[in-house]
Amino acid sequence: MTRIPLWLLVVSQGVISAASLVVEIVAGRMLAPHVGMSLYTWTAVIAVVLAGFSAGHWWGGRLAEKPPAKALGWTGGALLAAAMTTAGAVLILPALAEPVLRLVAQPVWGITALTALVFFLPSFFAGVPAPVLAQIAVTTADRSGPALGAMFASGAIGAIAGTLLAGFVFISWLGSAATLVVVTIVYVASGALFLWLGRSRGRGAALASAVAALGLAGLALAAPDPCDRESRYFxxxxxxxxxxxxxxxxxxxxxxxxxxxxxxxxxxxxxxxxxxxxxxxxxxxxxxxxxxxxxxxxxxxxxxxxxxxxxxxxxxxxxxxxxxxxxxxxxxxxxxxxxxxxxxxxxxxxxxxxxxxxxxxxxxxxxxxxxxxxxxxxxxxxxxxxxxxxxxxxxxxxxxxxxxxxxxxxxxxxxxxxxxxxxxxxxxxxxxxxxxxxxxxxxxxxxxxxxxxxxxxxxxxxxxxxxxxxxxxxxxxxxxxxxxxxxxxxxxxxxxx
CATH class of the missing domain: 3.40.50.150 (Vaccinia Virus protein VP39)
Structure with a gap:
């Protein structure tokens, strides 16, 4: 495998981190028409997303032990899965909301269960790349300490950027569904990049996954919008x-x-x-x-x-x-x-x-x-x-x-x-x-x-x-x-x- 420039790893980590935080902010906005926008909504969203990131980081750490090319191939597949589950969230949330909230009548647990069913997997798959990219950066850079610091800083800066972009730009200008479509495209592009860098052999499956993710994104855009108007607040x-x-x-x-x-x-x-x-x-x-x-x-x-x-x-x-x-x-x-x-x-x-x-x-x-x-x-x-x-x-x-x-x-x-x-x-x-x-x-x-x-x-x-x-x-x-x-x-x- 050709040595990957540190700047590309840093930029990739920042972009993926930003996209994953956009999903977290949009999750609260999407849940609001079904459960309202309360302290418990945001508590459930933050807890579920962090749980997904944690599990994804754990699995990514396991993948990081593999040879870099193979680890990148798996990471590319994880991002394609992130793309499919992110686009699918727009479609499955309206379908699950009523039966889940009826089955789990207690408000706090109902909100948490619905959030987990819809947004755990997108967060899980988005959490996979961080340890893989960090491992590659540390083992291939001339100085491991600065490389590791750059990867952590990129993730944090990306998270800040994603939060600001979601709250101040994307939701009010594009709406929730279109914002998740943008994230889906980012994940597909990132997944394709890692599959190419890892010279992955499963190109047919990867292409099918990318097409499926983009198809789900199209369906998400065509899905009925629960809002006549989606503002920064409501x-x-x-x-x-x-x-x-x-x-x-x-x-x-x-x-x-x-x-x-x-x-x-x-x-x-x-x-x-x-x-x-x-x-x-x-x-x-x-x-x-x-x-x-x-x-x-x-x-x-x-x-x-x-x-x-x-x-x-x-x-x-x-x-x-x-x-x-x-x-x-x-x-x-x-x-x-x-x-x-x-x-x-x-x-x-x-x-x-x-x-x-x-x-x-x-x-x-x-x-x-x-x-x-x-x-x-x-x-x-x-x-x-x-x-x-x-x-x-x-x-x-x-x-x-x-x-x-x-x-x-x-x-x-x-x-x-x-x-x-x-x-x-x-x-x-x-x-x-x-x-x-x-x-x-x-x-x-x-x-x-x-x-x-x-x-x-x-x-x-x-x-x-x-x-x-x-x-x-x-x-x-x-x-x-x-x-x-x-x-x-x-x-x-x-x-x-």
Whole structure:
């Protein structure tokens, strides 16, 4: 075998490492339409990918003991296998998601099992080349130490480059499927290079594998896209749920959850429990009609749209994803000229505007089914209280389960350390055992003047405040004070049980 230049080994290791990290980032994005984008999604992805790399490195170390030409031939075959399993991930994930998640009902294990079935093999095969290439570099270079250091550095730099390219370029410009097709092509090219360098005899099988990988890549590109729009943050989809095509009603789906419904001809009517409560309670608690409001999370912009239709005072919305705002304007009849839209995190938006005061601050941001951790802590509630005008109110949308209510209790307990009055509102109906329930928690200086109200949601729905004695008992039994240092909101929701 002809001596391979060190630069070629270094570049190859960097390219393969970059491609493998692109797959890791894309894995989280692809899983989101099925399981959401949560701490547990990323934990499962990182664990599965690292397990695959580790197993691949072990096997690659075994291959590295073989003569260089033979080791390169095996490595080329491994990369062709990586190409096939990477392209195949686009096709098998939708097929496996529903049966796996139904079979493994516990969320953490369901996410982990699905991730392992789809993304372990691509990571395993991508982990094979590193020890083989390092062994060749060390044994053929004039100085083994610098050669080994160069190989390690190349792998790390490639991993950094792949992470940045996936997060900042590929996903938002190409989408998940096309990004994995690019990785597939990189793996095929790299595999072909190593087979050629190793003068492998199995050229027919290698050619068939390459054709199969590229064929799977083509099928991946032709597969139905679960997203109408794939942004840097979310998989976004619009569904028409109207009964009359002449009077359109659209549903916004972000990742795997419905985030709001709007009707073109009914800007003042809310179609979900949480927006109905947020809208009505804001009206109830405002001292004047032209109140100012700050909204954390835009979604389909149903509440800001209703405020604008009523002619309230200045409306500010902090929505981290510009694509969500664009979709709300295109498909949910939100007029961006009626509000000041800040495309940044809501807590940061409040923090960097110390001179602004609002009559109403609404928290309606979610990561999967939980409020983002940094938006439920004592430190955040203090910030929100500081940005309220005298007599202002803070409202937050909370989801919890009827048989737990630990997340709700902890948010109430935390808000009570900041606000003199804290109320919990929900629909006045007997919940089913274990039912997922929607609440709005209100913090302020005074109580709401009514303890119940009826508004369209879209049918006439009655909402009421939970009794103080019940809330006190709930907080005492299940409430934790959440801080920036300790806010286990996912566990409190029961996602680890």
């Amino acid at each position: 998989c976004l989809r619009v569904e028409d749920v109207s009964a009359d095509p002449a009077r359109p009603v659209n549903l916004m789906v972000i990742d795997h959850l419905a985030h709001g419904i709007s009707a073109r001809d009914l800007p003042l009517v809310q179609f979900t429990e949480h927006t109905a409560m947020l809208d009505a309670l804001s009206m109830q608690r405002s001292a004047r009609a032209d109140f100012t409001s700050f909204h954390i999370g835009g979604g389909n912009y149903a509440v800001p749209r209703a405020f604008a239709a009523r002619g309230t005072g200045p409306i500010t919305v902090a929505e981290i994803d510009p694509a969500v705002t664009e979709l709300a304007a295109e498909a949910f009849w939100f007029d961006p000229d009626t509000a000041t839209v800040l495309h940044e995190d809501g807590r940061r938006a409040l923090l960097t505007r110390p001179d602004q005061r609002y009559d109403i601050i609404i928290g309606d941001a979610f990561t999967d089914v939980v409020v983002p951790v940094h938006l439920v802590t004592q430190e955040f509630f203090r910030l929100a209280a500081d940005r309220l005008a005298p007599g202002g109110s803070f409202l937050i949308n909370v989801i919890d389960h009827e048989d737990r209510l630990r997340a709700l209790a902890s948010i109430v307990a935390t808000m009570r350390t900041v606000f003199p009055v804290v109320e919990v509102w929900t629909q006045q109906v007997q919940p089913l055992p274990g039912q997922r329930m929607v609440f709005v928690v209100v913090g302020g200086d005074s109580r709401t003047e009514v303890d119940a109200f009826t508004v369209p949601a879209p049918d006439q729905t009655r909402f009421g405040a939970l009794g103080d004695a019940f809330v006190d008992q709930l907080v005492e039994a299940r409430g934790l004070v959440l801080t920036d240092d300790y806010a286990p909101i996912d566990r409190l929701m029961g996602r680890q049980d």
